Amino acid sequence: MSREQLAVQRARKSFHTGKTKPLEHRIHQLRSLLRFVHERQKEIADAVKKDLGKSEYATELFETIGLEGEINLALENLAEWAAPRPVEKNLLTILDEVYIQPEPLGVVLIIGAWNYPWAVTLQPLIGAIAAGNAAVIKPSEISSHSAKLMEELLPQYLDKDLYPVVTGGVSETQELLKQRFDHIFYTGNSTVGKLVMEAAARHLTPVTLELGGKSPCYIDKDCDITVACRRITWGKFVNVGQTCIAPDYILCEASIQSRVVEEIKKCIKEFYTDNPKTFEDYGRMVNQRHLKRVVALMEGSTIAVGGEVDESQCYIAPTVLKDVTGESKLMQEEIFGPLLPIITVSGVDEAIEFINDREKPLVIYVFADNNKLIKRVIAETSSGALLANDCLVHFTVSALPFGGVGNSGMGCYHGRHSFDRLSHLRSCLIKQLKMEGVNSMRYPPHTAKKMSWARFFLLKQFNVSRMRHLALLAMLAGLAAFVVQRFLR
Template identity: 65%
Template sequence: EEMEKQAVDGARRAFNSGRSRPLQYRKQQLSALLRLIRERQAEIVSALKRDISRSEFDTPIFELIGIENDIKLAERNLADWMAPQPVKKTLLTITDDVYIKAEPLGVVLIIGAWNYPWSLTLRPLVGAIAAGNAAVVKPSEVSKSSASLLKELLPQYLDTEMYPVVTGGVPETQELLKQRFDHIFYTGNSTVGKLVMEAAARHLAPVTLELGGKSPCYIDKDCDIAVACRRITWGKFANCGQTCIAPDYILCHPNIQHRVIEEIRQTLLEFYGEDPKTSPDYGRIINQHHFDRLLALIEGCTVAVGGESDKSQCYITPTILKDVLPHARIMQEEIFGPVLPIVTAGDVNEVIRFINERPKPLALYVFSSNKKVVRRMLNETTSGGVLVNDVMVHYTINALPFGGVGNSGVGRYHGKHTFDQLSHHRACLIKSLAMERLNMARYPPMTPSRLRTSMFFLRSRSGSCDQALRAWAVVSSLLALALLISLLVVLLRVSAHAGLGSVLL
């Protein structure tokens, strides 16, 4: 308990010192974080190999490039993000300074996840640093090697007081959640997400919760099924299915189910060979608890492809389940493993109804060449993100906000969205003490004429306000011109009086 409190108190003292507010400090810390992931890539790859049997080629693609892109984007644009953002003026504020200023929130708690322990921990940290916050970093204890390495490396590159790392399991996380934070950023499951939100409520702290869920993948009869299945196979079985936005289940018409199964079977052969267990590109389940959970989910279902397992290695072969019923156990919770159920549905109406009867997913995938079908799926469903004719790659575009809705999460991040999420957007209005007569209409004693004057200035105007501002600019220019002419006339008269008029003229 003392360790967690010391970390939080130290981070708050460091934040209160004000040193994280200047642009130069933030950029220096971001640059140091970029050096960390570049200089220590081999160690990071090795840790992930031990944690989750991650391929050395997958780590740069799935984890490190996203962190690097977020850092570079922040370094290029941070001065603009920090600058006051002017807002449209009204008749009331025509002579005032009106703007929004992004300010640091304070001390942020970042609780990372085990499936992508670097990306899901450091990308929020990039935004926290860019926004000028202090941050207590709590990596997931499930990815032991990565958590240990992060604890070792981060203090070698970043300000140790401003960005402490706290390791440990559930007791340490519970102690951290007792402390006061100005924002809590958690990635994980909805059960723990509710506990995080409950803890945050005690201090009225805002939260960002990235929670996942069952992301549907609809395959329309009117599409290139071979291409669709190749992309789905990649997204589902990368990282052994342990990805929050992996396609959780397929929805398709009964007439194409057999074709879908065969296309996925051929793609698995192409990706991982006859025995995926020997493929360097196919991973393992994180631990035996999750291994047992996944095998229990498969029970009672019809296996079309795969189904083999080896508990000693936490290995489950890529598995496809066919004719899965909506009430089956595997359809009641996020799978988070290399098991892909196929649920058949008649037409697009039935598909939309099926999706809308369930909690709002983190991602929705639609494969179709029919624009009307795509438009209906976009307009008549909701999800954290939606991707048409591909899977997962929307996560790589940091111009798009990443986050859930409803049961799949609260808040959004990536790129500038993380900066905005971890900033307080302060409303600023700077007025003058001059021209007090314009304010008389709002002061007592109130009269009908004062009320009319007040209402005139307070009433919202769309186009007319812009016209009024343009008119004000024209009037101001004319007044300035008239003043200039008056001054010139006065100068000419003075000069003539002094006998120098002929020279000036």
């Protein structure tokens, strides 16, 4: 039996003991995970520095702070999330218990990504733990230092049977995908996402696919271009562009293209100095293979800013390319690097058409002062998310579901959405062995009169909580009338 089979078998056996069901156990594991993030901050930052060249500050900002927030949110709300959820009834079930009971799915496989090796691997784990599941954690082998540290340290804090870490490359991932899971959560690209979905289909296993794509950024000519370019520069070149929700390309009118180039050039200098190569907060491409792929995308395009490459250091300077067309190499795949192409359009009409002619992106960015224009883009396009007048920050709002649509993914998570995604929302109805006269309308022989009553009892919906609220208001109104009447005597 392979190491991967053993890990899955051990997790399932431990899950079947039932120990994940009590909320106390889940809370204990979540608190242990929070302690891990706090106590091992330095080791985590060192590993990410070796993998991606990120500073300790960047690791805290983009990796661990979000994890702390998600864990604390789950701890504060777990009792509410896991509680039975009453639903509307019809007349036939008015006296019965009718509710939704969240229950654990079982054993979840979490396949993490290399670009944010801690955030995108452990955030789904938080939801899996909160929902009462076991989870097999597969960090990306590309961020090898982070993967090794996760394998070494996480079992010191979490139940090592319920939450085993399996490291390795393609063959280990393929072996894991041969096993039966109750849910697979994958973060990465659409090519591998299709393979994950194909493997899951053999066991009828549901999947969450957090993919990527080419997220467009439209700049309206009448907005504050200086502020817009400042925010776009930050969003694009964070983590050297290796962010699934980074602006992939800019759409703007030709009349403002030169202004946009100059403003972004100023911001690059402000954020990363005259020489980003020596600046601590400007990282590196994860490896030479990815560097060569990104460098090849520049062929045939006009470099307006940057363009410097040092293969020995996996360095690509923050780069802006102008006069790019929809047929350029840059537009054939997600860039996932520090290249920002600009495509000129005649206005918002052509921008919407350009976006709709391509696969649905993970996010659409719009910079405009005109709220009607923003609402029009929302109404006439489709994407995992839409963010107006900033970049990336929607990821920080736990109340918003994070996920793609179409080619950019399926399913969503963050906060309660993670809990619900990794739970089975079980329908429960508890009737009594009474009122058989009413129930008899369901039984043969059927008559027109029976059908009339059946339609009345089955189609009339009642919101019990609302009825209780109205009853309380009626009681308070009656009490108020009584008091007023007493005082007027």
